[in-house]
Amino acid sequence: MRGLRLPLRQTQRIRLQRALEKLQSLSCKANSDASVTVADTIPVNYEDAFLNCLRGHGTTDLNGDLVATVCGVVERINKLVYVRALRARYKPEVGDIVVGRVVEVSQKRWRLEINFSLDAILMLSSMNMPDGIQWEATRAEFTIIPSADNGIRRNFSPFLVKRDLSSIGKRFLSLVALLSLLFNYLIVRVSRRRTALDELNMRGIFEENDVVCAEIRNFQHDGSLQLQARSQKYGKLEKGQLLIVDPYLVKKSKQHFHRLEQFGIDLILGRNGFIWVGEHVEARDSMVVDQANSSEQSMVPEEKNQTHTPLEMRQNICRIAMLIDADLILETVELSSTVKIDIHDMLGSEFHVLVAEREAERRSLMGKRKR
């Protein structure tokens, strides 16, 4: 059963009902009757309707009417009218941070299940390898390709090098070539070319069923989705739990990686509804450091239990609170510790009611502040 089926005592039921009613009344004020079902006609301003109105996702044109094709909430942005489907699979946007599970390791790529209608593809070439950066001499040329992500190279102006070269006479060119070869050898850092050996070792990086964090790179013209993991913050996720919620509950924000310092936990809110709760990892890029860390961290399994189980609670929160937000999660965790509730009871009814009440209160406060 998707909805919560908790055994509630009479008082609990009443309290929960009251909280939910409060939530409902608050949201009704926010937008009244914007929700539509399949085949409902969406009212549009008829003067400019079919000249100016843009039909967005979840709508279709039927005999001159704008008709919804999914159940959801009508959203209007200027002339665009679309239906935001509530419960649906994830609709990716370029730049979203997602958490996915590897389903297949194939040639030069991993296929990841990210709750999209297709599997996402993470190419071997679009991720940083643990030993991915390398000094390379063989590619030395007179022009240096500038790149933004490399600190060292940015200090040297490629134009300066060019001008130097052009002012030098032909006699010295071979010498300069030699020098610049040396020079490039020192300064050019390129990400290493993927060799056949790397391809063979792909399973050493991610295996099937590994949980991976990545960013959405682009859509191919055939509709398939490409991911990238070019920074140290992306990559394999270990020692933690994966929660799966409906994607519409995760709001897009500037920050999807959170570090909850008081618990020593990393929290990744994937836009696809996959939420990762794991131990905090300092440096993800170098394997050596990682291993050192992990041996240290595995010393405290007790604490780990303590912190992880409360976060399991998140699913409950989502059901009620729905706005998944780092602050909210923190608040709930705090709540759980202030009322000194046992970890096992957190999935129980009493806490459920408590969270609902808190959320109703919070939203009413927020509504007041807005007004």
Add this chain to the structure above:
Amino acid sequence: MEYVSPEGLRLDGRRPMEMRQLRAEIGTVAKANGSAVFEMGNTKVIAAVYGPREMINVVNVFQVQNRSQQINDQALVRCEYSMANFSTGDRMRKPKGDRRSTEISLVIRQTMEACILTHLMPRSQIDIFVQVLQVMERNISILNVSAGTRSACINAATLALADAGIPMRDIVTSCSAGFELHEDSAGGPDVTVGILPKLDKVTLLQQFNLTTHSSFYELLLAYLVHFPFIMDAKLPVDIFENVMGLATEGCKAIANYIREVLLENTKQLEYRGVCNSYVSGSI
């Protein structure tokens, strides 16, 4: 056996023109992308929808379909119908895989395909699993059961698809109506209709006869579209039109009910989640 008793009531206590009681519930299977239970009278059906997801090669489960069926510009809809062992009075030995369930799977698949906007989800597949949990009367032969379960299955599948957020042209609803030829006959022909209420189109039309069960194709109404109609019985045109009209009315009533349920569900999801939009506004 008589369909209508001297008091003017049917076996399950309804009046001749009365529709069965409806009940629907959304979100009954936790792991599915969309799910629903639909009840029409004593017929109870559960449907679960998975997808749209990457096409998987499962030849065994869906006997005919495999990679060769892959269509590049639209989603593949698959459907599996089964009856639970405990659904009928006497325990069924073979709940799925016989000719009847293959046929019903096909019917549901075709009906659903007609309303899903498959071109929006290229290279993916949508799996619909429908299972009959309980059928109407225990003392009536399996053939008699088919009309009611068929429509209940289609209605349940529609609800589940809408719950999964799969874009559809319209909600398909289905209803069946029967006709008693003579006072003393053992049940007359029976018509199952599936319509798209908003578009006012018929996507499914099946006709059975319990007594003769002859396969005889007849009568295509001009405004009907889309799909081959399966006519298993002979029926005079005027009576057919009556029965058909009755079934269509039933469909519309069911459509209204389904939309109510969906709207209620959407509102529930919304008020618990709508905060998204308005909090971001205040910051």
